[in-house]
Amino acid sequence: MSVPRIYHTLTVLADGKVLVTGGKNGATVLSSAEVYEPSTGIWTIVGSMNTQRYHHRASILANGSVLVTGGDDGSIRLSSTELYNPVTSTWTTTGNMIGARYRHIECVLQDGAVLVAGGWNGASYVSSAELYNPLTGTWTLTGSLTTGREAAAASILPSGNVIILGGYNGIALNSVELYNWTTNIWTTTGTMTGRRNVPTACALANGLVLVSGGENGTILSSAELYDWSTGIWTATGSMNVARKYHVPALLADGNVLIVGGQDSSSTFNSAELYNPSAGSWTMTSSMNVARGEESRASILTDGTVLVVGGQDSSGCLSSAELYI
Numbered sequence: 001m002s003v004p005r006i007y008h009t010l011t012v013l014a015d016g017k018v019l020v021t022g023g024k025n026g027a028t029v030l031s032s033a034e035v036y037e038p039s040t041g042i043w044t045i046v047g048s049m050n051t052q053r054y055h056h057r058a059s060i061l062a063n064g065s066v067l068v069t070g071g072d073d074g075s076i077r078l079s080s081t082e083l084y085n086p087v088t089s090t091w092t093t094t095g096n097m098i099g100a101r102y103r104h105i106e107c108v109l110q111d112g113a114v115l116v117a118g119g120w121n122g123a124s125y126v127s128s129a130e131l132y133n134p135l136t137g138t139w140t141l142t143g144s145l146t147t148g149r150e151a152a153a154a155s156i157l158p159s160g161n162v163i164i165l166g167g168y169n170g171i172a173l174n175s176v177e178l179y180n181w182t183t184n185i186w187t188t189t190g191t192m193t194g195r196r197n198v199p200t201a202c203a204l205a206n207g208l209v210l211v212s213g214g215e216n217g218t219i220l221s222s223a224e225l226y227d228w229s230t231g232i233w234t235a236t237g238s239m240n241v242a243r244k245y246h247v248p249a250l251l252a253d254g255n256v257l258i259v260g261g262q263d264s265s266s267t268f269n270s271a272e273l274y275n276p277s278a279g280s281w282t283m284t285s286s287m288n289v290a291r292g293e294e295s296r297a298s299i300l301t302d303g304t305v306l307v308v309g310g311q312d313s314s315g316c317l318s319s320a321e322l323y324i
């Protein structure tokens with residue numbers, strides 16, 4: 001990339017290109033955006049966002065535009081949102097969220113609405129949730145979480161409902177909640193077997209949700225599976241390396257790739273594969289560069305995995321890698 005980045009977003013566009021937005025480069029909060037062309041391996045700078053932001057979230061909408069929400073501009077948490085038009089490579093502001101939030105969760109629902117929930121607003125852990133209507137560009141409040149939280153993980157279930165799990169609100173959380181997208185109501189479901197701040201969640205091809213790593217005072221290697229049909233969590237094989245700030249990617253063969261991350265003293269270039277049939281992890285080829293502090297990964301249309309940015313012992317990274 002043209003700029004080193006941590007806490008950025010990575011979104012695969014409808015044409016297969018990849019958009020990266022914002023983040024931080026050291027102490028500098030970024031508004032810039034770039035697009036990756038898989039056929040050439042080249043990044044091109046595109047129009048900058050109207051607001052610099054990090055720890056924001058991004059989603060691709062049904063019309064191909066990308067919605068970016070919230071984050072932090074270096075001084076305040078943001079309620080502003082904007083849209084990227086991939087045809088013109090430009091940004092326009094859209095309706096502000098009702099509440100400011102960063103390190104929140106964001107999901108596109110089956111009806112095309114965008115759900116945001118939780119986060120931190122600079123004064124408290126947020127329990128509110130909102131829905132964005134792409135047709136009107138407006139936000140409305142929906143049912144609130146039982147427990148306010150930031151740095152949680154989320155996934156969309158086969159039913160179209162959303163699961164949010166773990167995170168932090170003064171302590172690492174093991175509580176889990178489900179959002180029913182037809183009734184707009186959150187309900188608690190089975191708690192995880194352990195407390196996890198900054199975990200990762202990945203919906204598997206078999207319908208289960210894999211949660212791995214994170215921290216709860218110590219860095220975790222453990223992993224567990226959520227069965228949405230029963231609401232029950234069960235332990236599965238532990239990763240070979242305890243890690244937080246790692247990133248997952250669901251591969252075409254149904255295995256899950258976990259890359260990078262860090263513990264309390266080191267940043268990792270190691271990578272592991274989870275086999276859902278065996279419930280076990282095996283090491284795979286290591287990245288060329290160690291990456292912690294929330295690098296980003298996306299599956300490209302040809303099935304390869306693009307990993308971008310993050311941070312190692314030398315500082316923020318501009319480099320990118322492909323896993324074949």
